[in-house]
Amino acid sequence: MTSPIEALVQRLDGDDDASYGARARLIGIGRDATLPITDGLPALGRFGRLTAIEVFEAVADPRCGPTLIALLDDDEPTVREWAAIALANLEIDDAVEPLRRAYRACLERATPPDWTEPVGIRWALTELGARTPVVPPLTARLRATTADDGPGWPSAHFTALIDDLADHAQVILYSPFWRVDAGRSYDVCGTALDWELDWTAPWEHLVEESRTWSLLEASEAPVDDNVFVAPTWIDRSDLDPEG
Structure with a gap:
C-alpha cells in the first residue's frame, strides 16, 4: 500500500498545481520526506526530479547528499545542473570530487563553457572552496x-x-x-x-x-x-x- 508521503512524491510529476501542492506539503513534512523522495526518484520524470531537488534544498537534510551526487550523472543536463547547485547550497563537502568529475564530463561532451550546466558546476565548486576565480x-x-x-x-x-x-x-x-x-x-x-x-x-x-x-x-x-x-x-x- 502506498503511504501518504509516497503518494505525494508520485505527484511531483503531475501538472503544475498538483506538483506545486505536493512540493509544498513535502517541504512541510521536512526530514521525514527525504528517504521516501530518494526511493521514489527512479520513477519520476525530468520535471519530478527537478521538483524533488527543490524539496531537498528547502528541507536542507544532509542525508540527501548521496542522492544529489547520483543525480550528477542524470541524462538531463538541467537535472545535473540543479543537483550541482543544490549540493553547494547545502554545503555537502563530499560533493567536491563528484562535481569535478561532472565538470570533466561537460568538457568531454564539448558542452560550451557558457551553457548553464558548466556555469552551475563551476559556481558550486567555487562555493565549496574547490575553485578560485581569478579576480584582478x-x-x-x-x-x-x-x-x-x-x-x-x-x-x-x-x-x-x-x-x-x-x-x-x-x-x-x-x-x-x-x-x-x-x-x-x-x-x-x-x-x-x-x-x-x-x-x-x-x-x-x-x-x-x-x-x-x-x-x-x-x-x-x-x-x-x-x-x-x-x-x-x-x-x-x-x-x-x-x-
Whole structure:
C-alpha cells in the first residue's frame, strides 16, 4: 500500500498545481520526506526530479547528499545542473570530487563553457572552496566601492572592468544588469547584442573576442547610480582543470 508521503512524491510529476501542492506539503513534512523522495526518484520524470531537488534544498537534510551526487550523472543536463547547485547550497563537502568529475564530463561532451550546466558546476565548486576565480586587483577594488547589497559592480565601471579582466587573460561569458531599489534587486534589460564565441579558437583569441563584444555591450548598457553589472568570466584553467 502506498503511504501518504509516497503518494505525494508520485505527484511531483503531475501538472503544475498538483506538483506545486505536493512540493509544498513535502517541504512541510521536512526530514521525514527525504528517504521516501530518494526511493521514489527512479520513477519520476525530468520535471519530478527537478521538483524533488527543490524539496531537498528547502528541507536542507544532509542525508540527501548521496542522492544529489547520483543525480550528477542524470541524462538531463538541467537535472545535473540543479543537483550541482543544490549540493553547494547545502554545503555537502563530499560533493567536491563528484562535481569535478561532472565538470570533466561537460568538457568531454564539448558542452560550451557558457551553457548553464558548466556555469552551475563551476559556481558550486567555487562555493565549496574547490575553485578560485581569478579576480584582478582593479576588478576587486571596483567591486569594493559598491553598496553592501549591490549585486556586482557599478555599471559606470563596466568598461574598466572589461579591460581589466581581458588584460588578465580572462574570458567574459555574459554580463547581466541589475537595478537596486530599496534593498531589492531587479533584472534590467541590457543590450540586444547576441554573440557566441568559437571555443575551438586559441585562448588569446577568445579573450580578445569577449573583450570586443563586451565593450560593444558597455557602449549600449544602462548606466545609473543604482544599476550594477555582474559579469561571469572564466580562466584558461577552467577549460583544462587537470593542467
